[in-house]
Amino acid sequence: MGANIDGPRPLRPDEFRDAMALAEHCFGYESGGLEARMPHCFDESRPDRHVIIKRDDEIVSHVVCVPTELRAGDVCVPCYGIAGVATDPDHRGNGYMTQLLEFCLRRAEEDGVPIVELEGDRVGYGRFGWENAGREYRFRITRRSFDAPEPVVNDGTDLVYPVRPGNADLESIERVHEAERYRITRDQDQYERLLGQRGLETLVYDGDRPAYLCHRGAEPTSVLEFGGSERGVATLLDRVLQDDEIMLYTHPHHPLVSLFVEVSTDWTLLSHRKLNVLDLPTVLEAYEPLLEDRWTTAVDGIGTSTTGGSVTLAIAADDRNPSSRETPVTIRFEDAGVHVERTDRKPDLVLDRRTMTHFLFGSPDACYEVKQTHPFLGTVLPLEYYFWQTETI
Structure with a gap:
């Protein structure tokens, strides 16, 4: 007797926890880990973004499709981001991932979304139309390299302090971030979710030329986002660096690239993510x-x-x-x-x-x-x- 296959189809609210259990198992996260680390993708209040396949009433394959918008100055492009592509190891080889990705691409076309983005293996996803796109700098900054330029001077009038999501600091961060030329659109909820993700600390430079910096982890510490004045960002880098080294990520047209070239020991320019132009x-x-x-x-x-x-x-x-x-x-x-x-x-x-x-x-x-x-x-x-x-x- 053949297996009972249900899907691909959107997730029902009562199936969210089972879908997350599958994704956590496939990606090696503890229970609740994906929601804590990527709350903007894995959101129990938005089950409609998740697509699943069930086999004999068990979720065996899952993907989440996150609506977003690419911004480049006055450019605004609707986009879907694909995440959480996971199939139970015992059920791989049955074409479930193919069915889910094709379902998401059809959904994008039906919704009038012209471009779909993801991060992953170029060869595996290339057959669906995804290709490397964009570029990203990765700067390695050490205490020794950072001490080479003129040292950061704090005269006591400028403050550096960590952000607690939900307070007024988010408004100042939003003002700084909205001035970035290349970004994705965020609403207030997304700011709170992004800056509240597990393991991320956000520091604010509160002076006449404000700035902020988001970093996570160690060996090395990773600077994942920043914005604002050169003086502010340099002060925040000095605070985060301490005795360690950091890895800083940014796009090649950021106005502070020249600063990072000056204070880094080396850098690489890599392809960023993958796009599929529909x-x-x-x-x-x-x-x-x-x-x-x-x-x-x-x-x-x-x-x-x-x-x-x-x-x-x-x-x-x-x-x-x-x-x-x-x-x-x-x-x-x-x-x-x-x-x-x-x-x-x-x-x-x-x-x-x-x-x-x-x-x-x-x-x-x-x-x-x-x-x-x-x-x-x-x-x-x-x-x-x-x-x-x-x-x-």
């Missing part, structure tokens, strides 16, 4: 302000008028994008700006889904020969996004 026209329409800003900055730098022109892009037909649904998108550019529009023109450039993600969001030299053929694209790409390490999904 709707190319919607993504490029959303990123139009960034494309225009980069193009007009480049034109101003040249100091002469440009000819202008256009380029039409499309994702090659695949299971997620059959030829009957293929929608090319044209980017028109001239001295005055950039305009993105859907079109029925024959594309100048057609790439498979993974290559298109690499082309748009990968390193500056991604698809170098293509960018040489289309210099405008070489000028405005790559597109940027960033999840702070506190926001790991």
